[in-house]
Amino acid sequence: MQISKRAKNLGAENAFLVGREVTELKQKGRTGIISFLIGEPDFDTPKNIKEAAKKAIDEGKTGYTASSGISELREAAAKWMGDFRNIKIDPKDVVVGSGGKPFIGFTIFAVTDHSKGEVILPVPGYPIYYHQTVAQGIKPVLMPLRESGDFKKYVFDIDELKKKINKNTRLLILNFPQNPVGAVIPKEELKEIADLVLKYNNLWVLSDEVYSHMVHGGEFTSIATFPGMQERTIVMESLSKSYAMTGWRIGFAANKKLASSFEKLNCNFDSCPNHPAQWAAIEAVSGPQEETRRMMQSFAKRAELIYKLANEIPGFKCIKPQGAFYLWVNVTEACKMVGAKDSEELRKLLLDQIDVAVLADIHFDPRPQNKRQDEHIRFSYATSEKNINEGLGRIKKFMEGF
Numbered sequence: 001m002q003i004s005k006r007a008k009n010l011g012a013e014n015a016f017l018v019g020r021e022v023t024e025l026k027q028k029g030r031t032g033i034i035s036f037l038i039g040e041p042d043f044d045t046p047k048n049i050k051e052a053a054k055k056a057i058d059e060g061k062t063g064y065t066a067s068s069g070i071s072e073l074r075e076a077a078a079k080w081m082g083d084f085r086n087i088k089i090d091p092k093d094v095v096v097g098s099g100g101k102p103f104i105g106f107t108i109f110a111v112t113d114h115s116k117g118e119v120i121l122p123v124p125g126y127p128i129y130y131h132q133t134v135a136q137g138i139k140p141v142l143m144p145l146r147e148s149g150d151f152k153k154y155v156f157d158i159d160e161l162k163k164k165i166n167k168n169t170r171l172l173i174l175n176f177p178q179n180p181v182g183a184v185i186p187k188e189e190l191k192e193i194a195d196l197v198l199k200y201n202n203l204w205v206l207s208d209e210v211y212s213h214m215v216h217g218g219e220f221t222s223i224a225t226f227p228g229m230q231e232r233t234i235v236m237e238s239l240s241k242s243y244a245m246t247g248w249r250i251g252f253a254a255n256k257k258l259a260s261s262f263e264k265l266n267c268n269f270d271s272c273p274n275h276p277a278q279w280a281a282i283e284a285v286s287g288p289q290e291e292t293r294r295m296m297q298s299f300a301k302r303a304e305l306i307y308k309l310a311n312e313i314p315g316f317k318c319i320k321p322q323g324a325f326y327l328w329v330n331v332t333e334a335c336k337m338v339g340a341k342d343s344e345e346l347r348k349l350l351l352d353q354i355d356v357a358v359l360a361d362i363h364f365d366p367r368p369q370n371k372r373q374d375e376h377i378r379f380s381y382a383t384s385e386k387n388i389n390e391g392l393g394r395i396k397k398f399m400e401g402f
């Protein structure tokens with residue numbers, strides 16, 4: 001019996017795979033491993049949200065719902081997303097999903113036909129964009145985000161983007177604040193992208209805004225706010241990161257034309273999002289917001305700390321993260337110092353020798369090593385200040401030994 005090529009070749013998210021390896025090592029007694037792997041808040045879901053879910057369960061709200069989600073949540077989400085971005089979103093245009101992630105594959109499905117068209121996606125970037133594009137038989141076109149020479153900011157080169165767009169381009173995927181580099185694009189640059197996109201009749205934008213509330217440098221702007229852009233932008237949101245609700249699996253996509261396709265896709269894959277979690281989600285977006293503010297402030301504080309500590313490590317260089325909870329470190333020099341051929345080898349050394357778990361750039365960039373710019377590792381700083389101090393302290397000591 002054979003499995004299909006596409007199933008065999010399907011990529012995944014290595015934060016989960018390496019995470020499993022680290023969990024196994026911990027179970028075997030390596031309990032001192034400090035993990036900077038997964039982008040998941042280390043906070044508990046706020047109490048009022050949990051109570052809303054319990055109440056829903058007690059009231060018997062446990063059956064299937066409409067595939068697009070309950071109307072009460074679509075209404076609350078439309079207001080939450082619209083108010084934050086200063087645009088008007090019709091509740092009928094919002095579809096609730098099992099997290100934000102399904103809308104990546106759903107969008108590619110809804111705007112391309114198999115083996116036709118191209119999708120432009122960021123590198124380094126969230127790996128699912130690439131995997132879903134390839135799995136659905138579409139050509140991925142990689143749009144790099146580069147470090148400026150002085151390590152002050154990331155460069156998204158609009159002239160380079162111009163060269164990558166052609167009449168076959170169906171979708172441009174944007175993600176600011178960005179995973180894995182933590183960049184937030186300035187409003188003027190986003191406007192330039194919007195102006196470019198508007199020149200093409202059949203070019204959609206998937207704007208992955210799951211970190212929209214997590215900005216600690218610069219200002220968040222959604223590309224959907226520019227005139228003419230809302231109708232061709234799929235605004236993707238999630239409660240995973242902003243409300244410490246990763247396991248609840250609630251996310252949203254807003255787009256007038258694609259809402260009915262998303263509803264059908266939900267119906268095909270999931271029937272509907274988790275019913276009690278939808279009631280909890282209403283409380284999340286409409287209830288008191290102090291808890292989420294506190295969490296976001298704490299990520300901002302950790303960003304300062306980890307950035308400072310990382311830049312003190314010999315061979316490490318990084319740009320200050322502006323959003324999300326990731327630090328992307330250029331370790332080209334560090335690899336040379338320790339004799340590692342690439343960042344993956346350095347990653348393994350850090351795990352094997354000093355019990356510090358990070359992810360290497362190969363997990364975020366499908367290009368072969370000689371086509372990538374330098375060597376990088378990613379830290380998720382969704383972990384305590386104590387772990388950040390201890391983990392980066394260990395790495396500093398390790399690197400000072402070379």
Ligand code: PLP
Nearest residue numbers: 039099100101126179238240251
């Ligand atoms: N988009 C980006 C850029 C992410 O980093 C993640 C999670 O790490 C997701 C989407 C998916 O989040 P969820 O499906 O939990 O909403």
